[in-house]
Amino acid sequence: xxxxxxxxxxxxxxxxxxxxxxxxxxxVGVTIGDDCHHLIVSLALMRxxxxxxxxxxxxxxxYREELARRVGAVAVIAQSAxxxxxxxxxxxxxxxxxxxxxxxxxxxxxPGNDVVCTYIASSGSTGLPKLVPLTHSQLFLQSxxxxxxxxxxxxxxxxxxxxxxxxxxRLYVLATGGANVFADAxxxxxxxxCRRHAVTxxxxxxxxxxxxxxxxGGLTAPLPAETExxxxxxxxxxxxxxxxxxxxxxxxxxxxxxxxxxxIASAGPDMHEIDPDIVGLARPGIELAVVDYDGRPxxxxxxxxxxxxxxxxVTDYANDREASARAFRNGWFYPGxxxxxLDGRYLCVEGRADGMMNLATINVYPAEIxxxxxxxxxxxxxxxxxxxxxxxxxxxxxxxVARPPATEQGILGEARAHLGLRAPRKVxxxxxxxxxxxxxxxxxxxxxxxKPAQR
Amino acid sequence: xxxxxxxxxxxxxxxxxxxxxxxLEGVDDPSDTEAVMARSFLELGxxxxxxxxxxxxxxxxxxxxxxxxxxxxxxxxxxxxEFLAKRT
Numbered sequence: 004x005x006x007x008x009x010x011x012x013x014x015x016x017x018x019x020x021x022x023x024x025x026x027x028x029x030x031v032g033v034t035i036g037d038d039c040h041h042l043i044v045s046l047a048l049m050r051x052x053x054x055x056x057x058x059x060x061x062x063x064x065x066y067r068e069e070l071a072r073r074v075g076a077v078a079v080i081a082q083s084a085x086x087x088x089x090x091x092x093x094x095x096x097x098x099x100x101x102x103x104x105x106x107x108x109x110x111x112x113x114p115g116n117d118v119v120c121t122y123i124a125s126s127g128s129t130g131l132p133k134l135v136p137l138t139h140s141q142l143f144l145q146s147x148x149x150x151x152x153x154x155x156x157x158x159x160x161x162x163x164x165x166x167x168x169x170x171x172x173r174l175y176v177l178a179t180g181g182a183n184v185f186a187d188a189x190x191x192x193x194x195x196x197c198r199r200h201a202v203t204x205x206x207x208x209x210x211x212x213x214x215x216x217x218x219x220g221g222l223t224a225p226l227p228a229e230t231e232x233x234x235x236x237x238x239x240x241x242x243x244x245x246x247x248x249x250x251x252x253x254x255x256x257x258x259x260x261x262x263x264x265x266x267i268a269s270a271g272p273d274m275h276e277i278d279p280d281i282v283g284l285a286r287p288g289i290e291l292a293v294v295d296y297d298g299r300p301x302x303x304x305x306x307x308x309x310x311x312x313x314x315x316x317v318t319d320y321a322n323d324r325e326a327s328a329r330a331f332r333n334g335w336f337y338p339g340x341x342x343x344x345l346d347g348r349y350l351c352v353e354g355r356a357d358g359m360m361n362l363a364t365i366n367v368y369p370a371e372i373x374x375x376x377x378x379x380x381x382x383x384x385x386x387x388x389x390x391x392x393x394x395x396x397x398x399x400x401x402x403x404v405a406r407p408p409a410t411e412q413g414i415l416g417e418a419r420a421h422l423g424l425r426a427p428r429k430v431x432x433x434x435x436x437x438x439x440x441x442x443x444x445x446x447x448x449x450x451x452x453x454k455p456a457q458r
Numbered sequence: 459x460x461x462x463x464x465x466x467x468x469x470x471x472x473x474x475x476x477x478x479x480x481x482l483e484g485v486d487d488p489s490d491t492e493a494v495m496a497r498s499f500l501e502l503g504x505x506x507x508x509x510x511x512x513x514x515x516x517x518x519x520x521x522x523x524x525x526x527x528x529x530x531x532x533x534x535x536x537x538x539x540e541f542l543a544k545r546t
Contacts, residue, residue, distance in 0.1 A: 214527020
């Protein structure tokens with residue numbers, strides 16, 4: 004699809020949604036699993052000036068309903084007529100091609116740059132997802148930081164557009180004049196897809212990258228010379244970096260980012276041996292610092308809290324003053340990561356300050372699991388924790404002190420229904436939770452519940 | 459966990475498939491373990507998310523690392539049972 008064809012589809016879809024009653028400023032949920040259809044509807048809403056929020060089809064309906072209510076959605080655009088959201092009208096997504104509809108309805112003026120174009124749900128440390136409001140100008144500035152000015156990439160990420168990073172980065176690509184490749188592919192097909200479509204930026208995700216780099220019984224075909232492999236969203240071990248460089252490409256770029264800021268730093272091919280935790284240099288427009296508890300910069304090489312600022316960085320969360328006050332302080336954004344600066348410029352990220360888990364690039368906070376499990380009948384108390392599995396990251400688990408009628412399977416099922424992919428994968432029914440001298444749950448000891456065979 | 463017999467491993471793999479929560483394709487009776495084991499993950503309707511869940515369930519239950527890339531080689535649940543048997 005050319006940009007002109009895409010523009011016509013977006014205009015047609017916008018006209019149809021306008022005809023159906025959507026107006027600038029209306030907040031809209033989007034629950035469409037098909038990548039291309041989802042993207043076109045999202046762009047149409049952005050054209051109309053309707054901020055939208057992804058309500059992933061892979062998440063349970065109650066979770067999507069809660070998100071839609073929290074953001075104040077007046078409607079939900081769905082791909083099927085039977086998508087029911089309690090109390091929120093559903094709008095059937097206009098069928099494609101919708102190009103012809105553009106001529107039939109006058110569109111409102113283009114929205115201003117400072118208008119919110121999308122809300123992005125990011126897992127919340129308090130147990131509720133944080134809603135990150137992104138304006139048109141912030142989206143564009145994040146796009147430039149992601150690609151570099153003047154870069155028009157051909158981008159391939161074999162993951163659903165309903166995932167946060169996947170959605171944002173596809174919008175970045177369009178904002179900077181690039182092209183998106185949509186294809187589901189195993190590792191060999193992925194390499195062939197890169198070759199066939201002259202992909203310049205391939206973002207396979209950690210699990211796929213690891214599978215490609217660790218192939219047994221022979222060498223994986225290398226990526227085409229023009230293809231850069233980019234990994235983001237979770238720490239990348241030195242072993243994985245070396246495996247990718249040895250078997251796939253020397254053009255490996257490890258990127259550190261946040262929903263609130265887009266790309267924050269990136270480490271190119273010449274940086275991977277500097278430090279095992281290196282995520283590289285600040286991206287254009289981002290000012291980075293590592294500070295102590297009082298906000299004073301720590302000495303070079305010392306560990307502290309990472310903070311950053313820049314025009315692409317959002318300044319608060321929607322409808323969450325408590326989380327906003329914690330993350331946005333004195334003009335800086337604190338992503339909640341611990342790190343070091345080397346030579347005053349190379350950022351190394353050591354991990355989270357708040358126990359956040361990272362399951363296949365999906366952020367999961369213990370608090371959101373505990374909030375759901377604690378509310379179940381028979382549950383006395385609980386504590387979420389994780390084990391690390393190669394290729395997947397932190398797998399969430401939960402230890403529960405419970406009485407009848409609570410059961411392991413019942414808790415698993417309810418957690419799955421409310422949390423979807425962020426649900427614990429195993430429940431440990433225990434007599435009591437380990438506590439430290441002041442009575443707080445000793446989280447480091449929770450892993451002892453996992454039998455050696457279970458790690 | 460003590461070394462597992464072939465029967466136990468078959469049970470673990472079958473339960474891991476159930477935990478993925480998908481409606482199995484290509485089999486008349488999803489409780490027919492033998493039929494399910496012989497089909498490829500692709501034929502059973504697994505997508506990338508289901509495969510991830512399957513690997514996590516197996517790894518948690520057995521302590522043996524299994525990644526999605528490995529499943530591309532093993533292809534069927536029966537082959538996973540054989541793979542696990544060699545490592546217990």
